[in-house]
Amino acid sequence: MLPDEEYDPRRALRAAQRRRPDPVPASGFTVRDAVAADMPHCRAIYNHYVENSTVTFDEQPLSHQAFRAKFAKAQKNGWPWLVAVSGDGATGGEVLGYAYVSSYRDRSAYRFTLEDAIYLGPAATGKGIGKALLGELIERARAGGFREIVAVIADQGAEASIALHERMGFKEIGRMGRVGFKFDRWLGTVFLQLSLKKK
Numbered sequence: 001m002l003p004d005e006e007y008d009p010r011r012a013l014r015a016a017q018r019r020r021p022d023p024v025p026a027s028g029f030t031v032r033d034a035v036a037a038d039m040p041h042c043r044a045i046y047n048h049y050v051e052n053s054t055v056t057f058d059e060q061p062l063s064h065q066a067f068r069a070k071f072a073k074a075q076k077n078g079w080p081w082l083v084a085v086s087g088d089g090a091t092g093g094e095v096l097g098y099a100y101v102s103s104y105r106d107r108s109a110y111r112f113t114l115e116d117a118i119y120l121g122p123a124a125t126g127k128g129i130g131k132a133l134l135g136e137l138i139e140r141a142r143a144g145g146f147r148e149i150v151a152v153i154a155d156q157g158a159e160a161s162i163a164l165h166e167r168m169g170f171k172e173i174g175r176m177g178r179v180g181f182k183f184d185r186w187l188g189t190v191f192l193q194l195s196l197k198k199k
């Protein structure tokens with residue numbers, strides 16, 4: 001049994017869980033639709049956060065197969081999946097980060113409501129790439145006829161994500177405490193929601 005005192009959203013992260021300083025990226029970036037060949041890069045970015053942070057509640061790295069399956073499901077359902085790549089996008093470029101939406105819940109009445117996910121490589125954070133990716137993702141979701149996007153964000157270690165979502169118009173609609181347990185600590189979730197009014 002785990003004691004209640006272990007849950008404290010204000011507790012500082014251990015050094016190993018904190019973000020390391022970022023090198024400066026070489027050039028600009030482009031946001032484009034993801035293709036299957038991007039998935040190993042997206043997976044590498046995601047698994048970094050699985051292993052080193054509390055921003056995702058996964059504790060074991062995802063396999064190539066699991067990532068391919070996520071992408072295939074998005075493609076099948078018409079859920080946008082975007083990548084930010086270095087350079088002008090014309091010559092490939094390095095995958096700096098990605099963002100996608102999936103169904104908020106599987107039951108059919110939720111079909112107009114999506115949940116988003118966004119992850120940048122550590123070297124690409126804090127430079128406006130998240131804003132560009134999420135902004136485009138929102139427009140794609142709107143254009144696809146979806147009406148609501150929900151973000152479910154860890155209440156510890158994900159301050160940048162909360163700030164980004166609020167910056168893009170998401171409003172906090174609630175919190176759940178002590179629903180996750182990772183790196184020997186209890187974690188909660190913050191729910192934010194954006195309504196996609198037709199333009």
Ligand SMILES: CC(C)(COP(=O)(O)OP(=O)(O)OC[C@H]1O[C@@H](n2cnc3c(N)ncnc32)[C@H](O)[C@@H]1OP(=O)(O)O)[C@@H](O)C(=O)NCCC(=O)NCCS
Nearest residue numbers: 055118119120125126127128129130131153160161163164
């Ligand atoms: C969260 C994440 C996608 C944000 O993208 P980003 O490119 O770093 O953010 P941006 O540079 O576009 O900044 C967006 C806004 O958030 C704010 N912000 C960014 N990082 C912040 C931080 N560490 N603390 C507080 N606010 C922050 C910025 O000030 C900016 O607002 P502004 O335009 O008013 O100045 C990115 O940092 C990331 O991938 N982090 C690690 C993985 C993660 O947490 N994913 C989300 C899981 S829910």
